Amino acid sequence: MRNKINLMAALAILGLTLAACSAKGTSPLATRTISVNGTGTVYLTPDIAYINVGVHTENPDVGQAVDQNNQKSQAVIQAIKGLDVADKDIQTTNFNVSENMQNDPVTGAQTGVNYLVDNTVNVTMRDLSKLSDLLDAVIQAGANYINGVNFDLADRSLAVQQARLLAVQNARKLAEDLAKGANLSLGDVQTLSYYDYAPSPFYGKGGAEAASAASSAPINPGQMQLTVNVSITYAIK
């Protein structure tokens, strides 16, 4: 009798195991899902510019090359400050003295040495309407090296918020579209991940308002674009 019970129990376990096994076979995943990536792009009008401004001098005497450079560099800094640029927005990025050998091209003999001195500052200009004046002023003051005008937005937080919202809306639209195509409907969001935004290629096709164009050195901020990506996984109902 006892053995018979044991046998029954064993068979019951066998049955349950089989049931568990086949159950897994017909309902394979805990949640069926649709995964999409959504992109949100907003177009912005820049409100700051970064410019590298420098003075380059050359002299056979290293002391004189440096003195000349110092004088002109000071004049350039004064000119920048004259346009209400704060100290914190003027940063020295390069001070460099180097030797340049002069050779007789036929004999190869050294005919002299020239010293090259460079002093470069990075200026953050927060008043874009004065950008052209700034370029004029530094050139008048003796700047003979300028590299690049790069535009930026001082506070991106609102723009990022808008772009993020758009990205989520676009992802939702995309998922609905796919679900419809496969005759399914969307359930709850299962996972959402958000990628950092990449600011500004230098052009965009959208419609930001534009800042006014320039006076002597024509400089145009145009518009920049900011893009946010989100990945969303929805359950399938």
Add this chain to the structure above:
Amino acid sequence: MKNKTLILTSLLAIAILLSACGANPAQNNYPGFRSLMINGNGIAYAQPDIAYVNISVHTESETAVTAVNMNNTNAQKVLKALTDMGVAAKDLRTTNFSIAALQRTNPTTGEMIGTYYAVDNSIIVTVRDLPKLGSLLDKAIQAGANAISNIQFDVADDAAALKEARDKAMQNALQQAGEMAKAAGFNLGDIQTINYSENIPVFNSYSSFSGGKGGGAGVRADAVPVNPGQLTFNATVSITYAIK
């Protein structure tokens, strides 16, 4: 004794069944059930309606101030030519303004004969009226632009093209799944997962230009012949089905 043997046999059977249950069919992403994975592709084409072009004024002189002044005069003329062609301020973006000191050398002796200054002012222009692109480039050059590079084409609204590519990809995936099931002799169960990715064209002047045949119909002699070609949008839908 006989019963004991029976129990042992039963336990053995359970063990075998459990191990079968846990067995993982080769290369199955969802262990424990049979599945079919399909990738559907869709391609759509769109006619560009926007162009981006880099336009620069480059000047050189013995002094920085002269080089800048020459540059400013020409850059202003170029800017005026572009605004006269109807380009809005937001579609003009300065990408570079630079002054650089360079060494001039005597080409025969190789001797350094002095320093000169090179000034560059570059803008990226978004042209929204493509039929005017050729004459716009022409006007810019006449106004003093002496470096033009990197023409790229784009569509202002790519939603329709992407939708078309997506629908085609979905149709392609559903059709493939049906064919596969029939060929392999099983029935399709529920869709378990759908993954979607799309490929928006990377702006590249070389792939965007249609080759050959410079200056087709309607291109005037005083305009630069420019051919926008077409843009390609790719969509991929990956579907996992349960197998019934």
